[in-house]
Amino acid sequence: GDGRSPLGPVIREYIMSEAMFGLNVPTTRSLAMLETGEFVQREKLLPGGVLTRVASSHIRFGTFEYFSHKKDLKSLRILTEYSIKRHFPEILDKEDMILKFLNKVQELSIKLVCKWMSIGFIHGVMNTDNSTISGETIDYGPCAFIDFFDPNKVFSFIDQAGRYSYINQGKIMFWNISKFAETLVPLIDNDEKKAVKKVLNILERYPDYFQEYWDKIMKKKIGLKINDDINSKLTTDFLEILYTNNVDFTLAFR
Numbered sequence: 001g002d003g004r005s006p007l008g009p010v011i012r013e014y015i016m017s018e019a020m021f022g023l024n025v026p027t028t029r030s031l032a033m034l035e036t037g038e039f040v041q042r043e044k045l046l047p048g049g050v051l052t053r054v055a056s057s058h059i060r061f062g063t064f065e066y067f068s069h070k071k072d073l074k075s076l077r078i079l080t081e082y083s084i085k086r087h088f089p090e091i092l093d094k095e096d097m098i099l100k101f102l103n104k105v106q107e108l109s110i111k112l113v114c115k116w117m118s119i120g121f122i123h124g125v126m127n128t129d130n131s132t133i134s135g136e137t138i139d140y141g142p143c144a145f146i147d148f149f150d151p152n153k154v155f156s157f158i159d160q161a162g163r164y165s166y167i168n169q170g171k172i173m174f175w176n177i178s179k180f181a182e183t184l185v186p187l188i189d190n191d192e193k194k195a196v197k198k199v200l201n202i203l204e205r206y207p208d209y210f211q212e213y214w215d216k217i218m219k220k221k222i223g224l225k226i227n228d229d230i231n232s233k234l235t236t237d238f239l240e241i242l243y244t245n246n247v248d249f250t251l252a253f254r
Contacts, residue, residue, distance in 0.1 A: 007049035062129030108135025149242035
């Protein structure tokens with residue numbers, strides 16, 4: 001809660017973000033690591049560090065929530081228009097621009113989580129301030145790549161309930177997208193009921209799109225052609241074999 005970081009997690013983020021970049025997963029990157037010369041109090045005193053992170057932007061769902069909670073509609077509109085201009089200029093000034101914005105962010109977020117899960121990555125702290133509108137991985141906290149496959153695996157010692165477990169990442173991203181969508185409601189239509197209905201029409205696409213992209217990426221990983229007529233049960237059965245036989249996730253695919 002003090003906003004500081006021990007040097008260890010700084011080094012971990014450098015290694016993990018470069019691994020993700022090498023694996024072709026959208027990610028922020030580490031420009032530099034600095035030792036502060038001070039100590040950070042955790043379970044014990046640890047040397048402090050600072051990470052300089054670079055990204056296409058540092059705009060997160062939480063950035064929108066900040067202005068939404070303050071009921072600062074003017075700033076929320078400025079932020080939204082800036083975000084669209086920076087990341088999605090092709091929809092700027094188009095009809096239903098904000099709905100298109102929400103849909104694009106949702107699609108990028110789904111693709112990101114599916115890529116994470118396809119390589120056995122568990123983020124660890126998927127709150128709304130660690131979800132970017134650009135669909136890039138950000139804030140590598142207590143993250144790791146899974147070894148022996150367990151869908152309920154967590155890597156954060158504070159996550160006692162498994163909120164951010166491997167299998168829950170798709171659900172948590174849906175929650176985050178829903179919170180992001182709530183902030184956009186006042187900008188979509190002056191009639192709140194109409195605005196909510198339009199937003200729900202987009203959110204309702206989430207499960208189908210997630211399943212579609214998950215099937216696509218896992219077919220490729222298993223070695224099938226994308227147009228092969230095989231349903232998602234194949235992937236589910238395969239992962240079940242890994243789980244019941246205590247098999248290493250990455251080595252199983254190799």
